[in-house]
Amino acid sequence: MKSLADSSLKDIALTALAPVIWGSTYIVTSQFLPPDRPFTAALIRTLPAGLLLVLWMRKMPAMQYCWRLLLLAALNIGFFQALLFVAAYRLPGGMAAVVGAIQPLMVMFLAWAVDKCQPVAVAVWASVAGIVGMAVLLLSPNSVWNLPGIVAALLGAGCMAGGAWLTRRWSIPLPVIALTGWQLLLGGLMLVPVAWFADAPLPHLSRIQWLAYAYLSLAGALLAYSLWFRGIGRLSPVAVTSLGLLSPLTAVILGWVFLGQQMTGLSMVGLVMVLGSVVWVQISSRRVKS
Numbered sequence: 001m002k003s004l005a006d007s008s009l010k011d012i013a014l015t016a017l018a019p020v021i022w023g024s025t026y027i028v029t030s031q032f033l034p035p036d037r038p039f040t041a042a043l044i045r046t047l048p049a050g051l052l053l054v055l056w057m058r059k060m061p062a063m064q065y066c067w068r069l070l071l072l073a074a075l076n077i078g079f080f081q082a083l084l085f086v087a088a089y090r091l092p093g094g095m096a097a098v099v100g101a102i103q104p105l106m107v108m109f110l111a112w113a114v115d116k117c118q119p120v121a122v123a124v125w126a127s128v129a130g131i132v133g134m135a136v137l138l139l140s141p142n143s144v145w146n147l148p149g150i151v152a153a154l155l156g157a158g159c160m161a162g163g164a165w166l167t168r169r170w171s172i173p174l175p176v177i178a179l180t181g182w183q184l185l186l187g188g189l190m191l192v193p194v195a196w197f198a199d200a201p202l203p204h205l206s207r208i209q210w211l212a213y214a215y216l217s218l219a220g221a222l223l224a225y226s227l228w229f230r231g232i233g234r235l236s237p238v239a240v241t242s243l244g245l246l247s248p249l250t251a252v253i254l255g256w257v258f259l260g261q262q263m264t265g266l267s268m269v270g271l272v273m274v275l276g277s278v279v280w281v282q283i284s285s286r287r288v289k290s
Contacts, residue, residue, distance in 0.1 A: 008235075015231025016243045018224040022084075023250025025220060027258060029088040032212035034203055038085035039195040044213045046077050047188025049222035053181025061182060065172045069182055072170070075163035076225075077187020082194065083156035090149030132273060157244075164241050167232045176230045183229075184221055 033041055061069050172179060205213075231240050 018228040019247035023247040042081035043191040050184025057178040059178035073186035078190035086152040
């Protein structure tokens with residue numbers, strides 16, 4: 001029993017690294033990337049990482065799973081990454097907290113409406129607490145409202161929730177690294193025409209900008225998505241998506257530490273509520289599983 005508990009904690013910790021890494025997207029985008037090129041950033045983040053993983057694993061998906069893989073790639077990578085960078089360019093780290101705030105409730109709704117699973121009351125209340133914590137952050141005096149950025153963040157949360165739920169529901173028979181690689185590759189290819197027509201050409205890049213793009217691709221896509229899909233296979237969808245709240249939490253802390261973005265007493269209350277809700281969902285999910 002002790003080894004099972006240790007294994008579960010390890011799975012939670014490794015999966016949590018993914019949204020923590022994603023939380024750094026906002027500060028990297030705002031401080032180091034060329035301005036106003038969200039789809040190009042999403043493309044550079046996903047396509048090279050996917051190509052590397054596919055070439056490394058050399059595992060082809062079975063034909064009957066191809067349409068499922070395409071839909072997962074669109075939700076988890078194509079749509080989500082495009083919307084994520086739109087939000088990252090338009091919102092400061094604190095306002096980007098809306099990304100992922102409603103993911104756990106979305107997953108629970110899908111499980112109830114489609115899978116006929118009764119929602120766990122503790123998990124529902126913990127997720128609501130996370131949303132309230134995000135609302136407290138959003139309503140702080142220093143918040144900057146940008147409607148397109150907020151809409152992009154909310155749509156991105158919906159895509160990520162649907163992708164996490166379907167990834168667990170379908171269980172495509174591929175190793176985690178191969179599944180990650182194919183989704184990144186296909187999602188990146190979906191972004192090619194969007195970046196080509198919607199974004200301006202890239203200017204001459206400095207060394208720092210090259211390093212920023214490399215970090216977003218290798219850490220933010222290759223490593224983070226490998227850990228994320230591994231977690232989806234081992235933890236409940238609600239537990240996984242609740243960890244997504246660590247992404248805005250990380251964004252807020254990085255903005256506070258490195259950019260001098262003010263943290264009021266109200267904002268601190270929101271952060272504590274978000275972190276508490278994540279822990280609450282993990283504990284309740286482990287109890288239900290056991």
